[in-house]
Amino acid sequence: MSAVDFFGKTVERNFRRRPRFTRGFLRIGYAAQQRLLRRRRGDRRLPSQAFLEQATMRAMRRALADPSRCALVNMFAPAELLHAMGLRPLCAEGFSSFLSGGKCERGYLDFASEKGVPETYCSYHRALLGAVHSGLLQKPRFIITSSSVCDANTSTFREAASHYGMEKFYIDVPHEESEEAVAYVRTQLERLVAFLEEGMGRRMDQDALRLAALRTNESVRYQRKFIDELARREFPNYISAEMHRIIVGHNLLGTEDALKFFRMQYEDIMEFPVQGGGTGLNVDGGIRDGLHVDGGGDDSGFNQRFPDSDPRAKRIIWCHVLPYYAVPLKKLFDFSDRYRLLISDLNFDQLTELDESDILGSMARRLIRNHFNGSALRRAESVTDMAKRLEADAAIIFCQWGCKHSNGGAFLLRDALVAAGVNTLVIDGDAVDRRGTNDGQLATRMQAFLEMLDGGR
Numbered sequence: 001m002s003a004v005d006f007f008g009k010t011v012e013r014n015f016r017r018r019p020r021f022t023r024g025f026l027r028i029g030y031a032a033q034q035r036l037l038r039r040r041r042g043d044r045r046l047p048s049q050a051f052l053e054q055a056t057m058r059a060m061r062r063a064l065a066d067p068s069r070c071a072l073v074n075m076f077a078p079a080e081l082l083h084a085m086g087l088r089p090l091c092a093e094g095f096s097s098f099l100s101g102g103k104c105e106r107g108y109l110d111f112a113s114e115k116g117v118p119e120t121y122c123s124y125h126r127a128l129l130g131a132v133h134s135g136l137l138q139k140p141r142f143i144i145t146s147s148s149v150c151d152a153n154t155s156t157f158r159e160a161a162s163h164y165g166m167e168k169f170y171i172d173v174p175h176e177e178s179e180e181a182v183a184y185v186r187t188q189l190e191r192l193v194a195f196l197e198e199g200m201g202r203r204m205d206q207d208a209l210r211l212a213a214l215r216t217n218e219s220v221r222y223q224r225k226f227i228d229e230l231a232r233r234e235f236p237n238y239i240s241a242e243m244h245r246i247i248v249g250h251n252l253l254g255t256e257d258a259l260k261f262f263r264m265q266y267e268d269i270m271e272f273p274v275q276g277g278g279t280g281l282n283v284d285g286g287i288r289d290g291l292h293v294d295g296g297g298d299d300s301g302f303n304q305r306f307p308d309s310d311p312r313a314k315r316i317i318w319c320h321v322l323p324y325y326a327v328p329l330k331k332l333f334d335f336s337d338r339y340r341l342l343i344s345d346l347n348f349d350q351l352t353e354l355d356e357s358d359i360l361g362s363m364a365r366r367l368i369r370n371h372f373n374g375s376a377l378r379r380a381e382s383v384t385d386m387a388k389r390l391e392a393d394a395a396i397i398f399c400q401w402g403c404k405h406s407n408g409g410a411f412l413l414r415d416a417l418v419a420a421g422v423n424t425l426v427i428d429g430d431a432v433d434r435r436g437t438n439d440g441q442l443a444t445r446m447q448a449f450l451e452m453l454d455g456g457r
């Protein structure tokens with residue numbers, strides 16, 4: 001039995017009767033895992049990727065360790081406000097992914113169903129509610145959600161708040177951007193600040209908020225530059241790194257760890273040579289002193305570790321979450337020289353800088369502008385633009401079980417991508433519940449699609 005199997009089985013055996021033991025066991029397991037995640041000799045992960053895994057694991061452990069500083073949130077909660085108050089956000093997608101990574105999701109999913117949560121409900125939220133009802137997650141300091149993207153963001157947090165007997169804060173986000181809409185959300189964010197201040201018994205430190213906004217802006221600039229380079233350089237990637245990036249690019253925005261990661265990621269990609277083709281532009285010099293941004297790269301170091309890189313490799317953009325436990329996908333995509341996993345659209349949905357003279361107003365704008373907010377056509381346009389910019393050969397749209405948003409918009413998105421000349425595959429699965437994805441079917445469909453792509457070489 002592998003260590004992960006042992007971990008999952010121990011949690012499963014104990015979580016109903018001994019939630020306290022299970023909580024401690026999970027924290028010890030995650031701490032051990034964090035130590036293992038340090039980069040070692042021969043490790044194919046880039047320095048930024050090793051740091052990314054450490055940073056997300058650290059954030060998860062911290063949020064679980066001290067409920068008095070934990071804010072249970074959805075992915076789009078304005079992270080900088082939370083960090084400025086010294087809070088640690090815990091979101092459904094991040095938390096349930098970690099449960100699934102440790103093979104302990106099943107018990108919590110079933111427990112939630114026993115408590116009346118429908119089996120057709122998104123498994124990120126179902127696993128979270130299982131953890132709430134079973135006592136794994138202690139009463140957090142705050143519960144904050146918004147109307148963004150999915151209806152689960154409303155019902156899950158309502159149920160959690162009712163379970164703990166506490167108030168929740170809800171941000172209503174209009175679908176269309178206008179000055180009235182921005183003012184409407186801004187007013188709600190002012191109320192959120194007052195809500196946090198009252199709950200914490202102290203005022204928000206405006207310097208801490210400004211610092212968080214500055215870090216976000218620098219992080220966004222590094223993300224943009226990274227994407228510019230991704231258009232013309234290769235960048236070894238793997239499925240779970242894309243999921244970890246989603247956490248850093250949302251709930252950890254405004255932290256030192258997020259900024260460090262985005263800076264390292266940019267430094268890493270600059271070590272790779274420029275490939276033929278691509279429309280990578282805007283290499284306008286370093287963001288700060290000491291960065292290597294000469295647009296050249298060299299043949300040492302990283303490049304020697306990927307000697308078999310195939311210039312005919314297929315470039316693939318991913319849409320939505322990734323089932324990172326799925327072995328057939330990992331075999332096909334992790335560090336593959338043949339099929340390059342470029343980016344998930346959850347990693348470029350909100351590349352909006354904050355206005356330092358109106359932080360709340362620009363956070364409101366960011367919430368409204370997020371390409372997952374509003375009409376599915378907005379996301380389709382954004383993903384299609386990115387696919388063209390990165391010269392993607394193909395797109396894979398992952399429809400998460402129980403997610404009305406991804407399922408409902410999938411065919412609009414597919415049609416937009418196909419019209420732009422991007423081969424597109426729509427697949428169904430469950431990114432949390434291993435029972436919800438048939439590995440054999442997934443492998444067969446994926447291989448058939450990739451063979452079709454290879455045939456077009």
Ligand code: SF4
Pocket residue numbers: 092093122123124125149150151152153321400402403404405406
């Ligand atoms: S997968 Fe869909 S339903 Fe689940 S959290 Fe994400 S957007 Fe919401």
